[in-house]
Amino acid sequence: MSLQLRRTAVSRENVRVKPETGKVGGLARPALRPLINCNVAAKPVTRLAVKAKTTITTTETVKTIKKTAVTEKTTNTVQACSVVKNTKVISKPSFAVKAVDAKRTLVEPSRLLKKVEPKAVKVVVPKALPLESQSSQLHDIEDIDKDDALSPLLAPPYANDIYAYLRELERKYPVRPAYLSGQSINGSMRALLLNWLVEVHDEFKMIQESLHLTVGILDRFLQDYRKIDRTKLQLVGATCLFIAGKYEELFGPDVCDLVYTTQGACTKEEIFEMECKILSTLDFNLGKPLPLHFLRRYTKAAKAEAVHHNMAKYLVELGLLDYSLCHHPPSLLAAAALYLSLWIFSGEKTLTEKLWTDTLSFYSTYSFSSISHLVKNLAALVVKAETSKYKAVRSKFSASKYLKVSLNEALSSSHLKKLAMW
Numbered sequence: 001m002s003l004q005l006r007r008t009a010v011s012r013e014n015v016r017v018k019p020e021t022g023k024v025g026g027l028a029r030p031a032l033r034p035l036i037n038c039n040v041a042a043k044p045v046t047r048l049a050v051k052a053k054t055t056i057t058t059t060e061t062v063k064t065i066k067k068t069a070v071t072e073k074t075t076n077t078v079q080a081c082s083v084v085k086n087t088k089v090i091s092k093p094s095f096a097v098k099a100v101d102a103k104r105t106l107v108e109p110s111r112l113l114k115k116v117e118p119k120a121v122k123v124v125v126p127k128a129l130p131l132e133s134q135s136s137q138l139h140d141i142e143d144i145d146k147d148d149a150l151s152p153l154l155a156p157p158y159a160n161d162i163y164a165y166l167r168e169l170e171r172k173y174p175v176r177p178a179y180l181s182g183q184s185i186n187g188s189m190r191a192l193l194l195n196w197l198v199e200v201h202d203e204f205k206m207i208q209e210s211l212h213l214t215v216g217i218l219d220r221f222l223q224d225y226r227k228i229d230r231t232k233l234q235l236v237g238a239t240c241l242f243i244a245g246k247y248e249e250l251f252g253p254d255v256c257d258l259v260y261t262t263q264g265a266c267t268k269e270e271i272f273e274m275e276c277k278i279l280s281t282l283d284f285n286l287g288k289p290l291p292l293h294f295l296r297r298y299t300k301a302a303k304a305e306a307v308h309h310n311m312a313k314y315l316v317e318l319g320l321l322d323y324s325l326c327h328h329p330p331s332l333l334a335a336a337a338l339y340l341s342l343w344i345f346s347g348e349k350t351l352t353e354k355l356w357t358d359t360l361s362f363y364s365t366y367s368f369s370s371i372s373h374l375v376k377n378l379a380a381l382v383v384k385a386e387t388s389k390y391k392a393v394r395s396k397f398s399a400s401k402y403l404k405v406s407l408n409e410a411l412s413s414s415h416l417k418k419l420a421m422w
Helices: 002-016 047-086 156-172 187-203 208-224 230-248 255-261 268-281 291-302 306-321 330-344 358-364 368-384 392-396 414-420
Strands: 021-024 027-030
Touching: 156 291, 156 330, 187 208, 187 230, 187 255, 187 306, 187 392, 208 230, 208 268, 208 291, 208 306, 230 255, 230 268, 255 268, 291 306, 291 330, 291 358, 306 330, 306 368, 306 392, 330 358, 330 368, 368 414
Parallel strands: none
Antiparallel strands: 021 027
């Protein structure tokens, strides 16, 4: 009982206390009171009445929106009808009928086209090409490239142009006759050096192009750089072979192997130094054509056999060692060697023009009269090869892979010896 009286007194005291204001964040707000002792009677909330009132308001709003929309639609329809009434409807004109407008006139497209009259076309006749670049079909000769039309490596449409360019190169980089005059080196020393190079070349089993390029580099260097002493001649020859191996071979001879073949005549550092000197003298121009390039083309034109081709290669290398023939162009040397090879196996007693056909004359660009003098010189070299002290070339072509052409009985015939004594 006392506890209930005490609670009643506390509640009455709380009602008499005036509400104080508290500050939160600098703003005044009424003090909080406990809700359990609040005697304020709360009015009952009727949710159904509120819901009904809200529904009525929504229905009235929808009716107002619909009425406004109908009014606007009627107004727009009336305005659109008035516009259509005041507008003239024009049908789309067809291309067959002219439609006249206030600003322009549509014309039939067929009348816009102009009649184009054919003009005369001028036919330009090309100028005549040089002999070495003309097609063989324009002459009464055989086309040796007709069977190679499907070969991309032989390039038959450009073969004649390629060989015409090679002839320009051999005229651009000539070797002067008697270029060793006035130097300490003579033709005999050159022949001795080349005889040694043929042996080294064969020992390293290098390709034929490497030997021909070695001789070409040697002659061009000696005629331009006239300060080589005879004691350095072997060094120059070994370096020329070293450069040719780099240019033609897949795996050229090692410089240490070349030093070994010289038997201490030069060192590795000297070969490197001479290599720089040779390349700078030649201005790095090593692309001069070789006699072997032309010989293959001429053999194809002559339809020669393997024995003719190997004999011609033997004659060409004999001509490379001879100092008196080094100034002849490679194409001319190859043509003379092939003719002499054909003549040796033909059984003819004297030189005859019938072996040098029109086809050979066309593809070589040399007539029979232009090669006859060189043919006799090569015949003399063949006869002297049996007794010469430079036997490297003869020994090389006595191998079976060259069909032993240097030992052939036809080279000892009386007709050949008579031709060599002209």
